[in-house]
Amino acid sequence: MKTKRFVMSALALASGAMLAGCGGDGAKSDGGSGASYSPRTYMLVAGSGQLSAGADGATRTLTLKNVESDVLWYEGGQGLAVGKSPVKDYAGSIWRDAYGGVDPNATVQFQLSGGGAMEGVYVALSRPAYDEKTGTMTFQAQLQNDTLDQDAGAALAFDNVTVKVLNNLADDKEVAEYTQYASKAALQPTATAGQYKVVLSQAGADMFLVDNAPGTYSEARPVSYFLPQWSYAYGEAAPTATLFGTTAKGGAKLYAMKLTNPAYDADTDEISYTATLQGSNAGALEAVDDAVLSIAAGRFTRFPIPGKGTAYQAFGQGYNPSQANDTYIYFGSDIARKQAGSLWGKQSYLSQSCGSDCRDDLKTIKDMGINLIRLYDWDTRNDHSQFLDYANSLNIKVVVPLSNWISTQGSVVWNRDVGAYFSSRNFGNKAGTDWHPAIAGVIISNELDFSGYPGNYNTAIGLVARFIEEADKRKFSKSVPVGMPVTFVPRGEPYLEGRNMPGWNQFNRLLTDPRTAKYRDRLMLAPQTYNNENYLLRDAESTGQGWIPATYKQFGVPILFTEIGYSRAKPDYTANYVQRQLKGVLEYQKSHPGQILGVAHFQFDDKVWKQTSNDTDTEGAFGAFHHGDVVRTLQTVKADYDFTNDEAKTFGSLTIDKLVKTSVYDPVVEAYK
Incomplete structure (x- = not known):
């Protein structure tokens, strides 16, 4: 793609909105927190640019060269208003007035120098400076997310740059819009008057989910993951969108539209929609290059749809939970700690290297088509950021746990220890200001409703309330649901047609308890079942109703199967049983995305201390x-650990063993295709 200088004076608006005058940004709106923010989104274009190198969280310099002398702005949705202002004014008085002292968020689309696909970074911008003589503009930038395959911390040089600076807006929405990039975009007439097919060609495989500042949430999500969520996000509604790009003559053009019928062809790198333009058409429709499609966000979930999960705690030979606390390495049965990186990752964080024997389970999980992991145990004294960062880089979401130990302790321990879960070593992002982007949900305890734990389930309900209270105190976003995994056992009322339904009593206790009832819209149901797909979807307890639709009708709370599967040791086991289980629930999720969050197949590996x-x-x-033969044993030493543990007798050894596929492997992969 050739670098070109953009001609902003050729701006045309396809929605028919009036072109506003140049000059200062007089339009203001109350941001809701005492600040007055401009409602305008600004688009800058430049022939080339650079982003200086910088570590995570570092302030870097964004340099734009051959910047067009005018900046385009627009505001509003269907009643879009648009205009342009001199870049020198934007870098000066407009910037000071528009953002209320809060650094705005921006997406930067470009083509890396030397060619390649369109890429993007999501940044917070500050301190703009414009040199009118050289046509150069600089910002201070903090990188928040990217679509790059290479190291985003390295210096970047790029061409054909479009910078979209979002308006600031204080609200309760975690995501304001979805942004997609493509080298080209065309509007093709259809047989229906006023309706067009929008085709994005050479589209980026990833897209951004972004928020307005002072919000900080962002996510780089594959387009292939986003489109299946369309019905969940919008239902029958058609979201508003803007398509920005440059014509063959270098003129900037902006279309306002409503979108339906999304489709993505990964083989051709094309994304298409059916579009209805908003307002009267101003001039002939033209294809555009360096396209930026921004779609207003609908209902948001951190869970991937479909949620194709696995239950993961894959320690190797030598691990046994009854003896785990005798050693540092297995203490707390915490597989997501960095010290277990030789198992879940591709490097050792211990004094001894795993060499070529690193097992890299997360990559194996990714290759199986899995996009969701459910964990069991978590010790906040360990560092888990490496696990979550790696999962996030593979677009795998994680359901993180609070273990049974803390779930049964009570308020004294909770008040002392719960805050640690929100640090950057645990559930927090690098700044500790919100959830780590890999986290989709939180589960508290595991099967404490079991008859062998009298009173513990009631105690753990209190921890659910205390945990959500702490999250709110720290102003973490409210989009991460919390659940309590329970046995799939009937335990009393409420009943369905006189039948005692598995899990219903436990769910009812969680949802109606005075401590948690006020958080009902923040909760999820977490059953653990081995029942077949007919029971789950069509006929539970001879009622003629499937357990899933009946349960959602009863409680109206989304369901995450934190365990679902079947043992090969059962006399009626067949591989098809597991495949039909998983596939059946996922097909139901496709038709009812608001009812099902996902499934976690039980499990990734056989319990190593139980397998025969x-x-x-x-x-x-x-x-x-x-679990097969041991290929390497790593002896750990004191320097490998971050804290002293008086309960552990030895530091212990971490064993890396081979994983051998069982007859369950293929059914899981087939169900998750």
């Missing part, structure tokens, strides 16, 4: 993988 060579132990034969 011929699957004689029911508890040891659920996994898609069986």
Whole structure:
């Protein structure tokens, strides 16, 4: 793609809105927090640019060269208003007036120098400076997200730059819009008057989910993940969108539209929609280059749709939960700690290297088509940021746990320890200001409703309330649901047609308890089932109603199956049983995305302390993988750990063993295709 100088004076608006005059930004709106923010979004274009190198969280310099002397702005949705202002004014008085002292967020689209696909970064911008003589503009920038395959911390040089500076807006929405990039975009007439097919060609495989400052949430999500969420996000409504780009003559053009019928072809890198232009058409429709499509956000979920998950705690030979606390390495059964990186990742964080024997389970999980991981145990004294960062880089979401130990302690321990979960070593992002972007949900305890734990389930309900209270105190966003995994056992009322339904009593206690009832819209149901797809979807307890639709009708709260599967040791086990289970629930989710958050197949690997060579132990034969020969043993030392533990007797050794596929592997992969 050739670098070109853009001609902003050729601006045309396809929505028919009036072109406003040049000059200062007089339009203001109350941001809701005492600040007065401009409602305008600004678009800058430049022939080339650079982003200086910088580590995570560092302030870097964004330099734009051959910047067009005017900046385009627009505001509003269907009643779009548009105009232009001199860049020198934007860098001066407009900037000071528009953002109320809060650094705005921006997306920067470009083509890396040397060619390649369109890429983008999401940044917070400050301190603009414009040199009118050289046509150069600089900002201080903090990188918040990117679509790059290379190291985003390195210096970047790029061409064909479009910078979209979002208006500031204080509201309760976590995501303001979805931004897609493409080298070209065309509007093709259809048989319906006023309706067009919008085709984005050479589209980026990733897109941004972004928020207005002072919000900070962002996510780079594959387009292939976003489009299946369309019905969840918008239902029957058609969202508003703007398409910005430059014509063959270098003129900037902006279309306002409503979109339906999204489609993505990964083989051709094309994204298409059916579009209805808003307002009367101003001039002939033209194709545009360096396209930026911004779609107003609808209902938002951090969970991928479909939610294709696995339950993960894949320690190797030598691990046994009954003896785990005798050693530092297995203490707390915390698989997501950095010290277990030789198992879940591709490097060792211990004194000894794993060399070529690193198991890289997360990559294996990704290759299986899995996009969601459910964990079991978590010790806040460990550093988990490496696990979450790696999962996020693979577009895998994580359901993080609070273990049974803390769930049964009570308010004294909770008041002392709960705050640690929100640090950057645990559930927090790098700044500790919100959730880590890999986190989709939180589960508290595991099967404490079991009859062997009298009173503990009631105690753990209190921790649910205390945890959400702490999240709100720290102003973490409210889009991360919290659940309590329970056994799939009937335990009393409420009933369905006189039948005692699995999980219903436990769910009712969670949702109606005075401590948690006020958080009902922040909760999820977390059943753990081994029942077949007919029971789950069509006929539970001979009622003629599937357990899933009946449960959602009863409670109106979304469901995440934190365990679902079947043991190979069962006499009626077949591979098809598991495949139909998973596929059936995911197909139901496709039709009812608001009811199901996902499924976590139980489980990624056989329980290593329970497995047998011929699957004689029911508890040891659920996994898609069986533990094979040990290939390397890493002896740990004191320097490998961040804290002193008086309970552990030794530092212990971490074993890396081979994972051997079982007969469950193929059914899981087939169900998740």
